[in-house]
Amino acid sequence: MFAHSRPSPIATLAPASPFTVIRPHRGEPDGTRNSGRRPPFTVPLTALTLWPGERTRDASLEKRRQVMRFKCVVMFLLTLCLTVSPLPGQMDRGTINGTVKDTSGGVLAGVEITATNQNTGLQTTTLSNDVGDYRLLAMPVGTYRIAFSLTGFKTFERTNFDVSVGQVHxxxxxLDIGEVSDSVVVSANSELLSENALVSTTLQNEVITDLPITFSGGRIAEGFAFAVTPGVEGDSWESFMGGGQAFSKEVLIDGISATAQIQGNFLETPASMEAIQEFKVQTSGMSAEYGRTSGGVFSYALKSGTNDFHGSLLYYGRNEALNANTWMNNWNQSQDPTNPRYKRARDREFLWGGSAGGPIFIPGLYNGRDRSFFFFAIEHDNRETYRLGTTDRTVPLPAFLDGDFSALLDTSKTVGTDALGRPVYSGQIYNPATLRQEGGKWVSDPFPGNIIPKSQISPASAKIADLFR
Known part of the structure; x- marks a missing residue:
């Protein structure tokens, strides 16, 4: 018998099948100590008793397991979202370089230069070398605050310094002599770009969104390049830069080539204008890093989230009800008011979109300010427009597929006579097998009733006709 006391059972089950018991290593029910493992033995199960304490412990254990599983899932998802892979070789960034001197013109070595992105808080730090030169590489596009500090000199700060895509600033x-705690702050002004002979035009997002839109098929940033950049002609499909060939330019998005099938064609997969931070057109003087083009470079730098939540919404609508009818339609409608053909042509286009960005923030769990951000943009265009089509393309009638062209024959209209003096009617077709010369002139006989006998329809023509059935 068991020597342990138990509370009263709450349920008793009595299955008929036996069950297997594995003896423990220690603590036999009779209080003896095992010297080793013993083989299991089988006994008939006559009663299974559930005790209240055991049920409570099982529920508590299951709850802890559920919490642990939830934590594992959350950590796995965060790992996927926050893992970043480097992409070397991108050309979507800018460079800042220069020389640091004192007031007498002597170069200063060991000056700490810190560039801080005023929107995201991202910092890039370097030191000036023995001749006072410094270089900040791979700077993301944005506005920066640049600080220069050295012991024995006042700290110099340059604010609102804009870094453009693919540009060397x-x-x-x-630096003035003084305490490091003292500072001289200078706001950015126009700078002279003298580091290279690059010929380019840069458009910021504010300029792109403020310019008038010639609306047709959605907003495409490339359309602005052809309007404001000297030496660039064409459209989003076929463009010419600096006298170069068509389909020879390179299109880069954040430094990555956007070429899909045709070189330089960005018409099918353009970036939303709400997502473009900066757009740059380089027409000549490109450096060796642009090795995939002979006709210029279109570079797009996309937006990112910042420390502040921000967003935008847009809508553009066009409807024929808001348009004036054409003069000819108005005149024809005055002559035939019941004819619907003279109403305003269907002309509808609807564009909607928006963007949102900011720091990743989960209340009580994570604050991504100065560390991690998100940005999202969408733009959709829908058009319903009637346009004039070509008049030389038709679809055959069912009778035409069997060689019956009698619907085309109009015996009331005579367009002339043939070499034998026979009248030639409008829509009449002739049998090429009867082509001959009569009196030095070529002549052939028309098909009776404008119907081609099936025996004279070639197998190739029959195959073509079957495509329309």
Whole structure:
């Protein structure tokens, strides 16, 4: 018998099948100690008793297991979202370089230069070398605050310094003698780009969104390039830059080539204008890093989230009810008011979109300010427009597929006579097998009733006719 006391059971089950018991290593029911493992033995199960304490422990254990599983799933998802892979070789960034000197013109070595993105808080730090030169590489497009500090000199700060895509910026600085805690702050002004002979035009997002839109098939940033950039002609399908060939330019999105099938064609997969931070057109003087083009480069730098939540919404609508009818339609309608052909042609287009961005923030769990951000943009265009089509393309009638062209024959209209003096009617077709010369002139006989006998329809023509059935 068991020597342990138990509370009263709450349920008793009595299955008929036996069950297997595995003896424990220690603590036999009779209080003896095992010297080793013993083989299991089988006994008939006559009663299974559930005790209240055992049920409570099982429920608590299951709850802890559920919490642990939930934590594992959350950590796995966060790992997927926050893992970043480097992409070397991208050309979507800018460079800042220059020389640091004192007020007498002597170069300063060991000056700490810190560039801080004013929107995201991202910091890039470097030191000036023995001749006072410094270089900040791979700077994401944006507005920066650049600080220069050295013991024994006042800290110099340059604010609102814009870094453009694919551009080398030069910033030379002179430090005044004083305490490091003292600072001289200078707001950005127009700079002279003298680092290379690059010929380019850069458009910021504010300029793109403020310019008038010639609306047709959605907003495409490339359309602005052909309007404001000297030496660039064409459209989003076929463009010419600096006298170069068509389909020879390179299109880069955040430094990655966007070429899909045709070189330089960005018409089918353009980036939403709400997602473009900066758009740059380089027409000549490109450096060796642009090795996939002979006709210029279109570079797009996309937006990212910042420390502040921000977004935008847009809508554009066009409807024929808001348009004036054509003069000819108005005149024809005055002559035939019941004819619906003279109403305004269907002309509808609807564009909607928006964007949203900011820091990744989960209340009580994670604050991504200065560390991680999100950005999302969408733009959709829908058009319903009637346009004039070509008049030389038709679809055959069912009778035509069997060689019956009698519907085309109009015996009331005579367009002339043949070499034998026979009248030639409108829509009449002739049998090429009867082509001959009569009196030095070529003549052939028309098909009776404008119907081609099936025996004269070639197998190739029959195959073509079957495509329309």
């Amino acid at each position: 030069r910033l030379d600085v002179r």
